[in-house]
Amino acid sequence: MATISAQDVNKLRQMTGAGMMDCKKALTEANGDFEAAIDILRKKGQKVSASRSDRQTSEGAVFVKVNDAGTTATLVALGCETDFVAKNEEFQKLGNTVLDAAVKNGMDTAGELLALHVDGRPVSEHLTDLMGKIGEKIEIVAFEKLEGEKVVPYVHSNGKLGVLLALKNTGNTDVTEVGKDVAMQIAAMRPVAVDKDGVDAATIEREIEIGKEQARADGKPEAMLEKIAMGKLNKFYKDSTLLNQEFVKDNSKTVAQVLDSAHKGLTVSNFKRIQIG
Template identity: 60%
Template sequence: MSVQISASDVNKLRQQTGAGMMDCKKALVEANGDFEAAVDYLRKKGAKVAASRQDRESNEGVVIAQAAADGKSGVVVEVNCETDFVAKNADFVAFAERIANIALENKPATLDELKALQIDGKNIADALIEQTGVIGEKIDVSNYETVNAEKVVAYIHGNYRLGVLVGLSADTEGADEAGRDVAMQIAAMNPIAIDKDGVDQTTIDREIAIAKEQIIAEGKPAEMAEKIAQGKLNKFFKDNTLLNQEFVKDSSKNISQFLDSVSKGLTVTAFKRTQLGG
């Protein structure tokens, strides 16, 4: 009596091994539904088999940031593997860059939608499984971010370990260079928002509470704590919001003043910063 092989069984074996759908179905039929025997069958037939790596940590990889040719949009994609050796492989980097290109061309709304897009006649999710089988490490896309603006500049820092997108309010003369400078600032200083209006109330409340406790612990009167805490909050905004940060290349200006000097009224409308394993 033959064992019924369900589509979910075939998919499970495919996820586990990285072998093709038809090969997995045939292996399960030959093995009467026994997964271990099916894996052995695939190996004996010389199929590329990836050991089940769902529990493996894939914290290495590359971050690819790319802007569209028209400069109106950009994507950041993080493609992970398990070892630095694979991350530095030119073929792996090229594979990640192709995924970023596909994202840029199709503008999917979510990571799941990105994985459903086609690459070499198969969807990206299947290509990742296939790469796991070929390379022998867990390969996945863990992050996908987009920015749309009048001018988008992309920047990759530290041998593909960090990617930044900056959206500027206008595509003016000098915008490319200014955008790159701001992207380098974001890479180095890791701001939490564009300006203080972008900081969530929970963060503000926490900073004020911490400041008040520090002030009272220093022996200052409680009635002074509120005023001093507001001063500390302003310092927090200066250090942690992009437009208010001192420009790393010229500490006499903040980022807002720097952009205004490039073109009157030029500002940042959006940014994304993705760090490997972050």
């Protein structure tokens, strides 16, 4: 059996970032073979992943990048178990590395991203490696790509909430400031769609049924239930669709009115809102 020196252990630790005892055990098991020891440590990471598969990644960080033209934005949300790890330098570095690779290679889905090779290995293995070092579940909890005439990003101060907003009919106007205001509106008010036409049929049906049941519980006659429910549905549209919401910074105007006053015809084509936890 090979003799494992303190220098060997430290060398493996520098190569992998794993703990001293883990490095010593891996080198001993690998009979001094560094490559085999690295594989052992990576396998440990895979075991960490499996043993923590039921753990909640309620912490993490959102990473966003917009192309130079401001027409395409990519968002990666990397989840972990604790805020301490979310602020860890290696965790932050991995998030930015994954994001940069996604942008460079034009990834469209999380599945493609996990299989993408970075430095010769798939992203999924990089996640596993960091799990082995840190001992927490780490996963890509969201991946979004948004294109538009003008795309404005927003990441909330806690780093766990990100918004991508696509605007249209911008003309030659700089709409960055109003775009950021609307992106912050999305972060705070959680709209379900851009406008009422974007609300899915299941949600509409559910809101109508809730409206009817509320009216029935209030003792309203059956003949009036449909009309009352439709009134409540319109209230739902006002509260829950972006363009119809009252603007947070000036509730005398709707978001649609604020956009139109910034530039005639300016409106929203799409948005994405991602929150970890």
